Amino acid sequence: MLNVVVMVSGGGTNLQAIIDNIESGQIRNARITAVISNNANAYALERAKKHGIPAVCISPKDFSSRQEFNEAFLEKVEEIGPDLIVLAGFLVVIPPEMIRRYPNQIINIHPSLIPSFCGTGYYGLKVHEAALARGVKVAGATVHFVDEGTDTGPIILQKAVEVRNGDTPEILQRRVMEEAEWQILPRAIELIAEGRVKVTGNIAEVS
Numbered sequence: 606m607l608n609v610v611v612m613v614s615g616g617g618t619n620l621q622a623i624i625d626n627i628e629s630g631q632i633r634n635a636r637i638t639a640v641i642s643n644n645a646n647a648y649a650l651e652r653a654k655k656h657g658i659p660a661v662c663i664s665p666k667d668f669s670s671r672q673e674f675n676e677a678f679l680e681k682v683e684e685i686g687p688d689l690i691v692l693a694g695f696l697v698v699i700p701p702e703m704i705r706r707y708p709n710q711i712i713n714i715h716p717s718l719i720p721s722f723c724g725t726g727y728y729g730l731k732v733h734e735a736a737l738a739r740g741v742k743v744a745g746a747t748v749h750f751v752d753e754g755t756d757t758g759p760i761i762l763q764k765a766v767e768v769r770n771g772d773t774p775e776i777l778q779r780r781v782m783e784e785a786e787w788q789i790l791p792r793a794i795e796l797i798a799e800g801r802v803k804v805t806g807n808i809a810e811v812s
């Protein structure tokens with residue numbers, strides 16, 4: 606059984622997709638042991654509570670330095686003891702010591718087809734604004750392992766969606782979430798739980 610911790614900052618629709626896939630039995634060998642958020646008002650915490658999942662709130666704002674936060678954050682995560690950490694719209698930079706402690710055990714959902722529209726400053730609506738400004742004909746989402754770079758770790762799954770005439774950033778974001786993110790993030794967890802993802806260097810191979 607894969608013990609999963611999901612880290613969130615906002616609405617939690619990706620968290621909900623994971624919960625739904627576990628409760629439907631689509632994901633069989635994983636359970637969410639805790640949800641962690643840096644934002645006490647995140648609706649994602651409500652979603653966790655509705656499904657009886659322990660919710661923890663910890664924020665850099667509660668500490669006098671980022672180093673103090675990083676140490677407390679890692680201590681809290683180690684206390685929970687996950688096999689897999691899932692970043693589902695988590696807007697806090699993961700401390701390097703946490704990445705070193707959990708090599709290829711942290712995954713992130715990014716709302717573009719990496720390496721397009723990713724890296725520092727590309728998050729949330731900004732990604733879709735940039736895609737529309739460039740005039741791309743396909744958008745999509747990527748699930749990747751987290752390494753010490755920004756959106757640079759081994760890619761596990763990607764899914765493309767079409768960009769339509771008249772799309773606004775909000776319309777495109779919703780289509781990418783519905784047709785890509787909410788599909789490939791649960792699927793990646795399912796594959797990892799089944800031991801079907803193997804990483805060699807910066808390449809993740811799915812069997």
Ligand code: GRF
Pocket residue numbers: 613614615616617618619620649693694695714715716729782786
């Ligand atoms: C999604 O757009 C995701 O791609 C990005 O942050 C947003 C999270 O949304 N990483 P939600 O909190 O899962 O609804």
